[in-house]
Amino acid sequence: MLIELTVNGARHSVDVPEDKPLLxxxxxxxxxxxxxxxxGIGACGACTxxxxxxxxxxxxxxxxxxxxxxxxxxxxxDNRHPVQKAWVEQQVPQCGYCQPGFVLAATAVLEKNPKxxxxxxxxxxxxxxxxxxxxxxxxxxxxxAESKHKGA
Amino acid sequence: MGWTRRLFLxxxxxxxxxxxxxxxxxxxxxxxxLAFRPPLAASQHAFSPWLxxxxxxxVVLMGARAEMGQGVLAMMAxxxxxxxxxxxxxxxFEDPPVANVYRNVVATVLGLPIQVPxxxxxxxxxxxxxxxxxxxxxxxxxxxRDAWHQLRAVGxxxxxVLKAAAAKRWGVAAxxxxxxxxxxxxxxxxxxxxxGEVAADAAALEWPERFAYRDPKTWRYLGKSPARLDVxxxxxxxxxxxxxxxxxxxxxAAIRHAPQFGARxxxxxxxxxxxxxxxxxxxxxxxxxxxxxxxxxxxxxxxxQLDIRFAGGSEVSDxxxxxxxxxALDEPGRxxxxxxxxRLAEAKSxxxxxxxxxxxxxxxxxxxxxxMNATARLTEGRLEVWCGNQAPNLVRDLCAKACGLAADRVxxxxxxxxxxxxxxxxxxxxxxxxxxxxxFPSRPVQLxxxxxxxxxxxxxxxxxxxxxxxxxxxxxSVAFWHARSAHSxxxxxxxxxxxxxxxxxxxxxxxxxxxxxxxxxxxxxxxxYARVDAPVPVGFWRSVNNSQNGFFAECFVDELAGVAGKDPxxxxxxxxxxAPRHRAVLEKAxxxxxxxxxxxxxxxxxxxxxxxxxxxxxxxxxSGPPAADLRIERAWVAADCGLALDPxxxxxxxxxxxxxxxxxxxWGGIGIDKGRVQQSNFHDYRVLxxxxxxxIEVALVSQGSPMGGVGExxxxxxxxxxxxxxxxxxxxxxxxxxxxxx
Numbered sequence: 001m002l003i004e005l006t007v008n009g010a011r012h013s014v015d016v017p018e019d020k021p022l023l024x025x026x027x028x029x030x031x032x033x034x035x036x037x038x039x040g041i042g043a044c045g046a047c048t049x050x051x052x053x054x055x056x057x058x059x060x061x062x063x064x065x066x067x068x069x070x071x072x073x074x075x076x077x078d079n080r081h082p083v084q085k086a087w088v089e090q091q092v093p094q095c096g097y098c099q100p101g102f103v104l105a106a107t108a109v110l111e112k113n114p115k116x117x118x119x120x121x122x123x124x125x126x127x128x129x130x131x132x133x134x135x136x137x138x139x140x141x142x143x144x145a146e147s148k149h150k151g152a
Numbered sequence: 153m154g155w156t157r158r159l160f161l162x163x164x165x166x167x168x169x170x171x172x173x174x175x176x177x178x179x180x181x182x183x184x185x186l187a188f189r190p191p192l193a194a195s196q197h198a199f200s201p202w203l204x205x206x207x208x209x210x211v212v213l214m215g216a217r218a219e220m221g222q223g224v225l226a227m228m229a230x231x232x233x234x235x236x237x238x239x240x241x242x243x244x245f246e247d248p249p250v251a252n253v254y255r256n257v258v259a260t261v262l263g264l265p266i267q268v269p270x271x272x273x274x275x276x277x278x279x280x281x282x283x284x285x286x287x288x289x290x291x292x293x294x295x296x297r298d299a300w301h302q303l304r305a306v307g308x309x310x311x312x313v314l315k316a317a318a319a320k321r322w323g324v325a326a327x328x329x330x331x332x333x334x335x336x337x338x339x340x341x342x343x344x345x346x347x348g349e350v351a352a353d354a355a356a357l358e359w360p361e362r363f364a365y366r367d368p369k370t371w372r373y374l375g376k377s378p379a380r381l382d383v384x385x386x387x388x389x390x391x392x393x394x395x396x397x398x399x400x401x402x403x404x405a406a407i408r409h410a411p412q413f414g415a416r417x418x419x420x421x422x423x424x425x426x427x428x429x430x431x432x433x434x435x436x437x438x439x440x441x442x443x444x445x446x447x448x449x450x451x452x453x454x455x456x457q458l459d460i461r462f463a464g465g466s467e468v469s470d471x472x473x474x475x476x477x478x479x480a481l482d483e484p485g486r487x488x489x490x491x492x493x494x495r496l497a498e499a500k501s502x503x504x505x506x507x508x509x510x511x512x513x514x515x516x517x518x519x520x521x522x523x524m525n526a527t528a529r530l531t532e533g534r535l536e537v538w539c540g541n542q543a544p545n546l547v548r549d550l551c552a553k554a555c556g557l558a559a560d561r562v563x564x565x566x567x568x569x570x571x572x573x574x575x576x577x578x579x580x581x582x583x584x585x586x587x588x589x590x591x592f593p594s595r596p597v598q599l600x601x602x603x604x605x606x607x608x609x610x611x612x613x614x615x616x617x618x619x620x621x622x623x624x625x626x627x628x629s630v631a632f633w634h635a636r637s638a639h640s641x642x643x644x645x646x647x648x649x650x651x652x653x654x655x656x657x658x659x660x661x662x663x664x665x666x667x668x669x670x671x672x673x674x675x676x677x678x679x680x681y682a683r684v685d686a687p688v689p690v691g692f693w694r695s696v697n698n699s700q701n702g703f704f705a706e707c708f709v710d711e712l713a714g715v716a717g718k719d720p721x722x723x724x725x726x727x728x729x730x731a732p733r734h735r736a737v738l739e740k741a742x743x744x745x746x747x748x749x750x751x752x753x754x755x756x757x758x759x760x761x762x763x764x765x766x767x768x769x770x771x772x773x774x775s776g777p778p779a780a781d782l783r784i785e786r787a788w789v790a791a792d793c794g795l796a797l798d799p800x801x802x803x804x805x806x807x808x809x810x811x812x813x814x815x816x817x818x819w820g821g822i823g824i825d826k827g828r829v830q831q832s833n834f835h836d837y838r839v840l841x842x843x844x845x846x847x848i849e850v851a852l853v854s855q856g857s858p859m860g861g862v863g864e865x866x867x868x869x870x871x872x873x874x875x876x877x878x879x880x881x882x883x884x885x886x887x888x889x890x891x892x893x894x
Contacts, residue, residue: 017429017450024449028404033396034389036570038521039603043834046521074389087387091379091800094808095221096386097393097521097570125842128834130521130571131221132811134845136804 003067007032008076016063023047023058026073034074034100038128045127048101049073055108055124074100082147083107086140094131101127106141110148118145188253190214190246197355199310201253202303203232204246205355209334209348211238215245216254217299218290218542219382220572221808222863223801226380228299230373230798235307235366236314237331238347240373243381247566250548252284259294260286263643267661287651288545291577291692293764293861296797300859308366309359317353318345377800382568394540394567397527399596403432404448405588407601408455409440409609412827413687415465417441426457434458435591442588448600466687466827470615473686473824474512477617477638480682487636487680488659491668499632499676503623507715511620511704512888515822516613516693517837522570523606526585529596530555535562535586536596540569542577546650550579551586573812574692578611578649607837608829611646611691612822614639616700620708622674628716630727633674635667637704638682642697645690666761666868667701671731672709672724688824694812695763695867702761702868703817703875703889710757710876711885720876721747721758733792734760734767737853740790741769744849754785757876761868764861766793767853770810770869772846774877782878782892784814784846789866794859796852802862803850809866810848815839817871821890 005012007030014029026032026049035058038046042060049058050072077084083106093099102125109116109124116124121141129137188201195207204212213232217224225245233240248254260282261268261275268278311331318336319326322343329338334347368374385391410416417436426434430446431454441460445451480486493499500506526539528551535555541547544564552559569576585599601609616639623631643662647655660683661668668679693699713723721742728735738760742748750756753775760769768791776782789806796802819838823830831837875886 017447017453020447020449024447027396028447028449031398033392033398036393036521037395037523037600039834041603041833041835044521077388079384079388084387088379088383091383091804093221093380093383093386094223094804095219095521095569095571096382096391099386100389103387122843128521128839128841130519130573130812130839132808132840132845133804134811134840134842135807135848137842138847 001064003064005063005067005071006069007071008073014063018064019062021059022049022056022061022063022066022071025063026058032073032075036097036100038098043128044098045101045105046098048104048127050104050108053108053111055105074104077103077107081107082144083110086143090136090140090143092133092136092140094133098127098129102129102137106144110144114148116145116148118142121145188251190248197351199313199355200306201248201251202306203310205347205351207348207351209346211236211243211334211347212246213243214248214254216248216288217295218540218566218569218572218576220290220540220542220569220576222805223380223382223798224290224295225382227296227798227801228303229381230378231299231303232307234371234374235304236311237334239334240378241381242334250288250544250564254288255283255286255545256289256294256298257282257286258298259289259292262292262294266658287543289543289577290572291542291574293863293865297765297859297861304365308363312360312363313354313357314347314350316357317350320353321345321350374797375799377798380801391568393522393570394527394538395522395525395570395600397538397567397598399527399529401595402527403444403446403592403595403597404451405442405444405585405597405599406448406451406455407440407442407584407599407605408460409605410462410465411608412462412465413468413689414827415439415462418461418463421459423457423459426454428454428457432592435588437584437587440584442584442599444588444592444597448598452602468687468827469825470823473615473688474617476684476686480638480684481617481619481636487638487682489678489680490659490661490664491677491679493632493634493676493678496632496634496676496678500623503631504626505624505715506621507623507712508619508621509708509711509885509887511618511707513616513700513703514820514889515615515688515824516816516820517607517610517822517831518571518573518575518693519607519834519837519839520571520573520575523601523603524575524581525598525600526582527596527598528585528589529594530586530589531594533557533561535589536565537562537582537586538565538567539582539585540567540572540576541579541582542569542572542574543579547579547582550583550650554583554587555590573694574696575610578646578691580649603834604832607832611649611689613693613699614642614690618704620704622708622712624712624716628718630672630674630712632676634678635705636680636682637667637701638684639663639700640686640688640690641683642690642692644683646692649689663697665696665701666698666763667705670705671734671762672727673730674727687827694809695864698761698763698864698868699813699816699871702759702763703871706759706761706869706872707875707886710872710879719748724758724760733855733857734762736855737767737790737792738769740851740853741771741788744790744851745771745773745788747771753779755877755881757873757878757880759869759872759876763865763868765858766791766860766862766865768806768865768869770873772814772870772873772877774874774881777878777881784818784844784874787846787848787870787873789848789850790853791850791865792853792855792857793862793865794857799852802852805862806850806866807848809864810870811840811845813867813870814874817874817889818892819890
C-alpha cells in the first residue's frame with residue numbers, strides 16, 4: 001500500500017506491505033539506519049524513534065499507523081543537541097549500537113519536562129545496553145538534570 | 153613477555169649492543185613486515201602495514217582489530233599518535249585487507265591447547281608460526297598487549313623518517329627536530345612542516361635500526377584518555393554496523409534454523425502465500441532455510457509460508473547433560489589433573505575440618521545487541537563479504553571454502569560490531585550469507601538473524617558441574633584443595649567449527665583457567681577437568697572458562713571462610729600471604745567498599761579472580777533477601793592490569809564486564825529440552841537495564857605489573873561476588889546460577 005511518512009521534516013511516499021513495521025521502512029526504504037533492530041518485540045529500545053514527542057519502538061508499530069505524523073529519528077539530531085553533547089562529554093558509547101535509542105528516549109523525557117530529575121530519567125530509560133554503559137549514561141543524565149536546574 | 157619485545161632483545165643481542173632503556177630496536181618482524189604495503193589511494197604513502205600518511209597530511213591507521221565496544225581502534229590510534237607526534241583527534245581508520253601481517257600473535261599462542269613456556273626456543277618457534285598460520289583475531293583480551301610494542305614501534309619508526317626527510321630539506325640535523333600535531337618541528341629555527349609535505353620523501357627512506365621512545369612523562373594521549381574517535385558517530389547514528397551496510401540492489405534474507413541441535417532440513421514446501429510481492433526465493437542450507445526478498449520483514453513473513461520438515465537432531469535435555477557431567481566426575485581416572493598434588497590422600501586424612509560442595513552453572517547466550525548478520529555478493533567468481541566479525545581471515549577462508557573459491561577471490565570488509573563478546577569469532581552467519589548470495593549471483597544479499605534465532609542458535613558458554621573439596625588444619629590454614637569440574641570445551645568447539653585442522657583431543661588447559669594456578673596458599677592442591685562433549689554447541693563467551701571457574705572457586709573459598717569461622721575478606725587476605733599483588737587488589741576493593749560495615753538490610757560479597765594476565769577484585773552490595781526482593785545496590789571493582797593506556801576506557805570495560813556478569817548471575821540461563829533451546833528473546837533471557845544496574849566504583853591498582861587484558865576481566869569476579877552477598881543475606885549458600893529465575 002502507498003503511504004506518506006513525514007520523517008525529520010521531509011515527506012516520503014512509500015509503497016510498503018500493509019503491516020510492515022516502521023523500523024524496516026526507515027531502514028530499508030529511507031536508508032535511515034540510525035534506528036536499530038534489536039529484538040523485534042519492543043523489549044530493548046534500540047529501534048526507538050520519536051513521534052509527536054512520544055517514544056515509539058518502531059519495530060512494533062506498522063508504518064501505516066503513523067502515516068502523516070511527525071516522526072523524528074536520530075538522524076534529525078546532529079550532535080549539537082544537549083543530550084548528545086552530554087553523551088559525548090561523558091563518553092557513553094561502547095559498541096554504540098543501542099545509544100541512538102537511549103539518546104532519543106532521554107530527549108523525549110526532557111522535551112516534556114525540562115526539569116526532569118535524574119531519577120525520572122533513569123525510570124524512563126528502559127532501553128537495554130549489553131555493553132553495560134549504564135554508569136556513563138547515569139553520568140550523562142545527571143549532567144543534563146543538573147544543567148536544567150541551574151538554568152531554571 | 154611478548155613476541156615483539158623478545159625479538160627486540162634478540163636483535164639487540166645479535167647486534168652486540170644492549171637495549172637502550174626507554175628506547176627501541178626495530179624488530180626483525182617489523183623489518184620483514186615493512187615490505188607489505190596496505191592499499192594506497194593517490195598521494196598516500198605507507199609507513200609500515202599499519203600506517204598511511206597522505207599528501208594532505210591525513211594520518212590513517214589500518215584498523216586491523218574489531219571495534220566491538222572495547223575502544224580498540226581509539227587505543228591503537230593513541231599509541232601510534234603518541235610516538236608519531238600525530239594529531240590524534242584528526243586521525244582516521246581504514247579497514248585493511250586480510251593479510252598475515254595483521255595476525256594476532258598473542259591471542260593465537262594463548263589459544264593453543266598446549267601451554268607454551270614464556271621463554272625459549274619453543275616459544276619463539278610457536279610465535280613465528282602464529283604469524284604465518286595464526287588468526288587475525290580480536291579476542292582473548294589481547295589486542296592492546298599485541299599492539300603495544302608493534303604500534304609503538306610503528307609510530308616511532310615513522311616519526312624518525314619524517315624527521316629525517318624534513319631535516320634534509322631544511323639542512324639541519326634530524327636529531328634537532330621533533331614532531332607534534334602532525335608536523336615536524338625544528339625548535340632552534342622555529343620551522344614547521346606538515347607530515348603531508350614530507351610524506352613522499354620520508355616513505356622512501358630506510359627505517360632506522362634503533363630509536364628512542366618518548367618519555368612517558370611527556371605523553372599527551374596515553375594515560376590521559378582523550379575522547380574516543382568512534383564516539384560521535386555512535387551518538388548521532390552515523391556509525392555503520394554490519395546490519396547498516398547498504399549497497400545498490402541490496403536484497404535481504406531471513407533464516408530459520410532447525411530447532412533441534414544437529415537436525416537437518418528434510419523437505420521444504422512453499423505454501424500458497426509464499427510468493428508474496430518482493431519474495432525472490434528460498435535457499436536450503438542443510439540445517440536451515442533462508443528466504444530472500446526485497447525487504448527483511450517480507451522475507452521473515454515469507455518464512456512462515458514455508459512448510460519446513462526437519463529430521464534427526466538431538467533429543468538431549470539439561471538433566472541428561474548434567475548426568476553425563478556427574479558420571480564423568482564419578483568415573484576414576486576420567487578427569488585430567490592439570491594441577492596434581494603429591495600427597496593428596498595424606499593431606500585429606502590429616503585435615504582437622506573438611507568441607508565439600510557441588511556447583512552448577514547453566515549454558516549462557518551472548519545476546520549481542522546487534523543480532524548476527526552479514527552481507528555478501530558473488531560476482532563472476534569474486535566474493536565480497538561485509539560483516540562485523542572478530543576474525544577476518546577466518547571469514548575469508550570459511551566463506552571461500554563454502555563457495556568453492558580460492559581464498560584470494562574473497563574480500564572481507566569488517567564493519568563496526570554491535571557487540572562481540574566472543575560470538576562474532578564464530579562465523580556461521582558469514583558463511584550462510586555467502587552461500588545465500590551464491591544462489592543469487594551479482595546480487596548483494598544481507599542475511600539478518602531474528603533475535604529468536606540469535607538466542608536459540610548461539611554457541612553457548614558451556615553449562616558445567618563442579619565438585620570442590622578442601623580441608624583445614626587446626627590453625628585455620630588450608631591443608632588441601634581439590635577441585636574437579638566437567639563441561640564441554642569452548643576452545644575445542646570453536647576449533648571444530650572454524651579451524652578444524654587445530655581441533656584435537658589434548659587436555660584443554662584453558663578449561664581450568666581461574667581454577668588452576670590460584671594465588672591462594674591452599675596446601676596440597678589438585679585441579680581436575682573432565683571434558684564432556686554434548687550436542688549443544690559451545691564457544692567463546694566473554695571471559696570463557698574463567699566465567700564458570702571463577703564462580704566455583706570464589707564461592708567455595710567463601711564457604712571455606714565460613715567453615716574456618718573467618719571473615720571472607722580476611723580469610724582470602726591471609727591466603728594471599730605469598731601473592732602481594734593479588735592481596736593489594738583485594739585490599740583495595742575491600743577498602744573502597746567499606747568492607748565490614750553494612751548498613752541495615754544491606755549485604756556485601758567479595759571475590760577475586762585473575763584472568764587474561766590481570767587481577768580483579770569486586771565487591772557487590774545487595775539489599776532485599778530474606779526480607780524482600782533482591783536488588784543489586786552498588787559494586788566496587790579494583791583491578792591491576794599493568795600499564796593502563798586509556799584509564800577511562802579501562803574503567804568503562806571493567807564496569808561493562810561486571811554488568812555482563814551480573815546479568816548472567818542474576819537471570820542468565822539457557823535451558824535445553826529435547827535438543828531445543830528454551831529461551832528466545834529478552835523477555836525470557838533477561839539482562840540488566842539501567843534501573844537494575846548498580847553504580848560501580850572502579851580503582852586501578854598500579855604496581856608495575858606486566859600489561860594484562862582488560863575487555864573480559866571484569867566478568868568473572870562479578871558472579872561469585874553477587875552469589876556470596878546473597879549467601880550472606882539468606883544464610884543459604886548459592887551453589888547454582890542463575891540466582892533468580894527470569
